[in-house]
Amino acid sequence: MISRFKRLLIGRPMKSAELEGEKLSKLKALAVLSSDALSSVAYGTEQILLVLMAAGFAAVWYSIPISIAVLGLLLILIISYRQTIFAYPKGGGAYVVAKDNLGVSTGLLAGGSLLVDYILTVAVSSSAGTDAITSAFPSLHDHRVSIALIMIVFLTVMNLRGIGESASVLAYPVYLFVGAIFVLIIAGVVKVIVGGVHADVPEIGTAVSNISLFMLLKAFSSGCSALTGVEAVSNAIPNFKKPAERNAATTLIMMGSILGAMFIGISLLAYWYGIVPSATETVVSQIANATFGRGVLYYAIQGITALILFLAANTAYSAFPLLAFMLAKDKYMPHAFMVRGDRLGFSNGIIFLGVFSALLVVLFHGDTENLIPLYAVGVFIPFTLSQLGMMVRWIKLKPANWGVGLTVNTIGMLTTLIITLIFIFTKFSQIWMVFIFLPIVIIGFYKINRHYMNTADELRINIDKEKPAIKGSTIVVPVAGITKVVLQSISYAKSLTDNVVAVYVGFDEEEIERLEKKWEEWNPGVRLIVLRSSYRSIIRPLVRFIETVEWKTQETDHITVLIPQFITKHWWHNILHNQSSLLLRAYLFTQKDVVIATVPYRLHR
């Protein structure tokens, strides 16, 4: 029944060979991997304006040079990650690059922050998308957390069904969003050119008395939160159709160009329209309102924006399981993250991501404000480490034109480092938990690694010397009466060895006598040993008995305990049986060094 439900939800299992068919074309990859980056257009400009407004309306013109600076950083990141794609064609996320060039610890730091960050991506994006919906329909405000959770469940199920199918479903909204924003920008620019906008905005270069370099840097770093998600492509190269590197590089440049154009377009329109951030209406909403009025086009843009924010979460569903797979392959995360599910996705990673992001949404009541700074720090730490790694690589390998590459990465590294430091100094009260949580994650990685290494050492054998050895065997059959189950268990045990003992744990003298007599009559060729129990437990006397057997056979024999278990015809019949055998199994197995043989008895009625 459960398996049928799973089939309905997830779809039929697929062969390993079908994996190639699940690979992404460039256009599909753009949809799957870039929604996180592109969706940041919805709030990037707003973040800059929010900081600048602290210095008064006269300061808003700074948004233009700052946006251009962010654009410059985007260019640096794109060029740098393009270099990374060709240097690491098997998937060059910050984890791989940092580990390769800066050592394991740094790699784990990058990997750990990215893992945490993907969880935050899902939490932030689904909450922000919910915000967009509830802003349009205030009556849904009380159901914020539920809406975000429904979206997370939906995304989890879609991803369990497989990447290819998710892409088909999710590609259109991304294209729609890009189309809608471009229509908005073009219509807005036309309106400005024909003179339809009459805003009294400060001219570029106007002197502002109370602005400081610190404030400008803070605005710049806030604007940089729009660059989260850029790394997704270089992490996911193995998901691309062949030639994977070339396709990934092209996709990265496509994504960078679209993102840059949309971001600068929105920033320019916001400046020309003289738009000021408001608590009740987003900047994009104000631009759309000013351009089209509150008609069909306005609501379409708002709806599509909400949708793209939900899809941004989907980027993490591609990236998290792959990164977890890589960490698991290097034995820093449980092997379970390496298993591909029926539909070829890394199911455990997908489920883990879904559960933990849902938890974050519930804990933070779907409140994005406190999550976003954590999210940005989580991105810029691996950005910095990745570029530092690339710098080391240029210096070590010295390929042709290495000076240019080194320069690009050095500029990128310094910029991202500064942004990280600005985040830490200006927003420490919101991000301090990163500095508690990250060390825990990294210690966890090391502990897991050590355990796997120790286990491998422990299990290794010398095939020349260590060969199987034959020993004696004693089989213990606990019985509760004389039934078909006991008949079957004893038949099985006697087929394996002559050393079979039946054990009965009795509480009541009368019952003990009755059973002993009946056993004698039956005469199954196996000795019955009766243990008297003054507690109601059958486990304790049995354990003592097994200890006696162990002592008598002086560790020369294998001891096997046969435990019959009913296979019932209907699942609910299980409630009526098997409790004590389950307890006995669990206890004996973990406490004593015995083999537990579970003998099925199929009930037919």
Place this chain on the structure above:
Amino acid sequence: MISRFKRLLIGRPMKSAELEGEKLSKLKALAVLSSDALSSVAYGTEQILLVLMAAGFAAVWYSIPISIAVLGLLLILIISYRQTIFAYPKGGGAYVVAKDNLGVSTGLLAGGSLLVDYILTVAVSSSAGTDAITSAFPSLHDHRVSIALIMIVFLTVMNLRGIGESASVLAYPVYLFVGAIFVLIIAGVVKVIVGGVHADVPEIGTAVSNISLFMLLKAFSSGCSALTGVEAVSNAIPNFKKPAERNAATTLIMMGSILGAMFIGISLLAYWYGIVPSATETVVSQIANATFGRGVLYYAIQGITALILFLAANTAYSAFPLLAFMLAKDKYMPHAFMVRGDRLGFSNGIIFLGVFSALLVVLFHGDTENLIPLYAVGVFIPFTLSQLGMMVRWIKLKPANWGVGLTVNTIGMLTTLIITLIFIFTKFSQIWMVFIFLPIVIIGFYKINRHYMNTADELRINIDKEKPAIKGSTIVVPVAGITKVVLQSISYAKSLTDNVVAVYVGFDEEEIERLEKKWEEWNPGVRLIVLRSSYRSIIRPLVRFIETVEWKTQETDHITVLIPQFITKHWWHNILHNQSSLLLRAYLFTQKDVVIATVPYRLHR
């Protein structure tokens, strides 16, 4: 770790022989078994007045004759249940009496309604107690459900610790409550006698124009909800110290006398003071206020009233597990309800009651109004059936003075039957779910019974003819490489039989070749069979292989699958291992007719 926590919560395990020591003395039994009945004083009079007030203030004098009628019914119930105690010294709840005299179906109807009713007792009492607290401290109103749940958890844990200890803790509040109510009544009566009360109340016998017989009967039946809990003593006879019947009968009479005196006292004071039920203050609170003013004594009475309502829930914790035990002994409920826990209580019944009443509290948001009618119907159905059963018994056995007994039970039966019918006709919209839920419970009883009977038939053997038979044996050892675990498994398997096959499920040709070569080098004396899998599952190929073995051995052999399982040093290491072996176990065991032998491998690091 879990077991240490359990020890701390529940206490050390006790020997079966300590059971006698846990038996109840009369005074302790009064505390444990009568809090449900006695606590109804807190609302009995109020229920009557609420109905009468529909006919105006002039009708309140009817509360006196109605209270006397309720008192009469109480007398009838006490006498009747006293007869039951002596007729059924092993515990004569409605279930036993009805089953014995009216047939199994009627018994199950009585038993089922009582079980449901005990769950309702806990839900209603804990909610009503919470109401009393939150009325005194309105700031706690938002935490109603949490407070009720905390009380349920507390009661569950106390009862898991054992009845005796619960009684010691819980006896004092019951005595305090009885003391407090008697102090209140005596002080009130003195105040009335010395002329300190000046209320203009309608004289007894005043003509009331719009009162009907129906309304009087409705008021009477509402008042009868104060009699819930009277049956507890006769159900719990085996819990009494010897001579159990005599002690139980004495306890029953003590309880009846105290309940009757308190009930009529409160009714009289309410009448003399001219008290009218109010939405914001209970009748008892109004009486206490009028007698003592809002001082220490007033708050003490309110607090003790709240406490006694929580303890009323405790009655169900004694009664429910015993009734479930009786039904389980008759094979109408799962055997699990027959198991005594470490502290000699029927742990499963206690936990079941706690979980389901907590569920009801959550579902009804701790709202008593909709639960109380269900609760009353659930009590009066078994009351009626029990007395009908006693009537049949008198007629069948005809002991000395059987005419008197028959008359008592006939009057009681008719009265409770009429009350049940009045409940059904006047409050159908609130109690209809009983008529859906009860049949489901009773069908469940029958299904469970049939399953146990069928199983017993199926397992019965003819000890003269059916003897253990020795057959061949094949042991299948799934391997993933050549490690100490495989060495151990093969050593074990070869110690039992020569028919051992190692099976490797491979996904990758290179790895398969490498393993085959290494196996040859190792030469453990066991053939390695390689299965190629085009899915990632190792279960499917293995199942097909086992089917081949089954077919080859033509069902003459037992097939055993050896599954190694790591016993890790730290519990969290389990996350790192064992997933696939657990899946394999579960699947093979339920789908194929093979013995699963789980071989422990203890990791030391």
